[in-house]
Amino acid sequence: MAKKARASHTCSECGYSSPKWLGRCPECGSWGTLQESPSFTTPALTPSSPAQPITAIDAAATQTITSGIGELDRVLGAGVVPGSVVLMAGEPGVGKSTLLLEVASRWAAQDRRVLYATAEESAGQVRARAERTGALRDTLYLAAEPHLDTVFGHVKDINPSLLIVDSVQTMHAAGVEGVAGGVAQSRAVTAALTTLAKTTNLPVLLVGHVTKDGNVAGPRVLEHLVDVVLNFEGDRQSSLRMLRGIKNRFGATDEVGCFEQTAEGIREVPDPSGLFLSHRGQTPDGSAVTVAMDGVRPILAEVQALTVDPVNKSPRRVVTGLDANRVPMVLAVLQARCGERTNDKDAYVATVGGMRITETATDLAVALATWSSLHETPLPAKTVVIGEVGLAGELRRVPNLDRRLHEAARLGYTQAIAPASPGDSPSIPGMRVLEAATLADAIALLQR
Template identity: 70%
Template sequence: MAKKVRSIHTCSECGYSSPKWLGRCPECGAWGSMEEKRAVSGGATAAQAAQTGVAPVGLTPTSPARAITAIDPTVATACTTGIGELDRVLGNGVVPGSVILLAGEPGVGKSTLLLEVANRWTQQKEADGTARTALYITAEESAGQVRMRAQRTGALQETLYLAAESNLDVAFGHVEQLKPSLLIVDSVQTMHAAGVEGVAGGVAQSRAVTAALTTLAKTSGIPVLLVGHVTKDGNVAGPRVLEHLVDVVLHFEGDRHSSLRMLRGIKNRFGATDEVGCFEQQSDGIKEVPDPSGLFLSHRGTTPDGTAVTVAMDGVRPIVAEVQSLVVPTESKNPRRAVTGLDVQRVPMVLAVLSARAGKRTHNQEVYVATVGGMKVGEPATDLAVALATASAMMKKPLPPKSVVLGEVGLAGEIRRVPNAERRVQEAARLGYTRAFVPAGSGISRIEGIAVTEVADINDALVATLKA
């Protein structure tokens, strides 16, 4: 059969292909993303066979298919990185041959974290007793800059190799020479693949670089960690196909004015995506925080008025947080409602319920509500803490010492149940809290060291906590 030249239009965002040009991609909805490519075929492909009825021409596979029971399961056994919080998010460690994309805003500490990963990796031994080696390829900084950071963070190891290179082919040459057990590329948007049109960081280049590194990882078994830039919306820069190519996508986030950093799993082929890792940015690098609850509590001997402690869930991780409220009289016709760290839409609603259902009117008072330590909580389980903290500030009465409150406040004043209530109370008991006020019907079994009191509505909660 004579060779036939045909055109294929491929979406640069998601990789969807169409035989004709389309103004909008039907897969991802992007406009003007269909790029024309020409392909040469000698026989009928599977797609052509489906349209014409001609038998397709198959290609000889490079390796025969094997029974799934004949595949060695140890080739996908995870290896610990030496950083417990990172292993928690990944699911017990790094799987050989996997590709992990770490994304985050500029200055959040992505490079520092991966340099610490390389440091901890090289401090461990392989299963056969040989030393682990790591290759750190930086395309954004010079070797001297990375060396200075490594000295500051204590990441100087003999088996940690560094290469300042932006050419992908040269980077592959370093891999062939050293044969490391871990490869880190910082970043995928600054690497350049020869023979591919476009500038570094463009759609075509980013896709080609990621695809080549993914092929390297799968064929060699070397785990690859990639640094990815993000857009102003917080998404990974470049085509969406990057997230499809890699095995794991992690987001490293944190407030510029806070030392706390959170590592979240967005995609994970080897584990859950609801785990969260906590880190703290310090002068000598990024340190993991196995127990972050202490960062979000005021360290005072007594509990002042206007303060309520609750337990929020960040993924599957319970974190004890403190909510503070300040009520100030004002003569303004539109009293101010300032909210920090909480849902700005729910706090005014909770204040309205407190006024209408419990008689705690704030129409002539300014209310300031905030969390301690820069923590951000968006779940409704903190509603009762907001209500009781505000009522405590208005009445000048503190809540019972060593107590936590949980519950969602409804418009009728009822306290609704929250998910994982028992796990939240267990976390509070572990940290030394002795009383917990939870919604009625939560079904919490007896937990040693903490007394659980159920409240049905906002008035019951006020009577139980403030004797109002």
């Protein structure tokens, strides 16, 4: 027997539903976003297939498929899961389309069909980029279509094993009010693609735009509909690109993939530490190497400091790539606890290669690089320094110290200065670990 459904009001931002209209959504706090959904009659539904015991479901249906790009597979968990929907967001010009075109090329290189649907560029533009990056493949199909129903027709004709849509904000769903990129259209397009993926076991990769504050453009419900949300980020002044997982139903969200933007396209960087340190020859003064953690990945980074006589009466503190509030504090500790005159010098402190570090494990590197610049004395070669500096001048241990030291030893570093531990000292094959309880002790180790 058919059942009469009540009219409801749905929030266009978060999808919250209420039987009556409200000025403000109780779920997300947005004003004027609850819109009335007309009442309709729903027939009694018959299940298309009977429910099964979970043990009877074939586990092979959820086995991951390698994308051909190791850094992407690392962030996804182990690869692409059949029937999954992955949303990749990022600022304009960061390289989202270039990366996904490379994914399509690597996928097609394994003799598998892939459909690349774009509404942002013409077919000729994508062809030119594919030719420049070496992504031309016979099993890579291209459709320059802004209409979602036409894309579904291509899927039916080609029967691909991977669908890439660039982008979700430029696709238009028929029968839905609003312009492409609007709240209603973005939600309808994402919901339709998610339904396609779940019913056909076809993995779908979506490109998403971001707002000025870095969030995915459109209603927040988009992030709830998809299985994986990735953020592709990078500085326009640097070739380094980082792929981070924000949401992942199939793996951890603390993995990071590293890429480099080149004239030939996006190149994965399986060893990012080498990217930041490849230029190093003879160790200069004012330079210290540390090991930062980006998620669960240790990355060696170089911190440089330059101290000069001030031009004005007020000394300057210029910081690039580090916490601009933390560096002046470390310089103040260096003066108060170690007697180094930093208050009458201009100090310029920066990371190398465009890397951004916000964790406190780089405090010791900032302090020792500044000390090295003040005394024009380089730190010992093949030495890494790791530790947090407290206001009393003490050195505090940092998380994952053993993993950081093992990564430094793998890259040929033979000596490390780290905070003193209450138990046994870290034992790293091929590396001598010098422990210091205070910042003054660490400087004393350099003067031996």
